[in-house]
Amino acid sequence: MIRRSNKPVFWSLFGAGGMVSALIGPMLVFVTGIAVPLGFLLPHDALRYERMLALAHNPAGKLALAVVISLFLFHGCHRFYHCLHDFGIHVTAGMKAACHGFAAAGTALAVYLLLVIGF
């Protein structure tokens, strides 16, 4: 049996995460991290509890939250893994498993929390 490389999977997740973060990343960080906390351009209550709970209850909202968290993690961790080489670190299979495992664990936690929150 031919052993197939797992590289396309991780490069695809890297690409998908890179695309999502390039398209909406800067605005998302601005909204949740700057505008709403400061009440600058957006009101303080734009991210209020009932509204975020409604987002997490909604199937489309669940999907959006899971996609953003998971793809950002897979994108970032894959780039981090390849960056180790630039610092003269000889990467091992264990380091690869740790980087991608971290993203996978974050994804699993996000999915678990979205299920616990309910529909």
Next chain:
Amino acid sequence: MPAPNLLNRYTRPMEGWWRRNPFYLWYMLREASCVFIIAYALVLLCGLYRLSQGEAAFNGWLAALATPRSIAFHGITAMMVLYHAWTWFKVMPKTLPFIHIGGKRMPDAAIVTSGLAAAVVLSALLFVLVWSGRS
């Protein structure tokens, strides 16, 4: 005579290579964006965890977002993600398969412009979506 495995243990020193040339400095800045994207995903994951714990917990997360340290972190993160986005669209003519429209290859500049335009439109939509929910 040294053991053979000692001979091939030599690695060329590469300390500070990326600080010697501005091109590599920008490259490293782009690569560093990954740390901020990971950290931001963890901030959102933490918010989701607090959301699952109830209103008081979630309000605690919101209060933490309003601290000066958090605002500073998100300011730097926003700039790093913006730089990542810029580089992402700039290399898109090289990372996408060739796109043919009417038998002609889509020019590089058109690919970059469409990517940037899509980002502007989607970001504006996201902003309006958040803004429309004010009470």
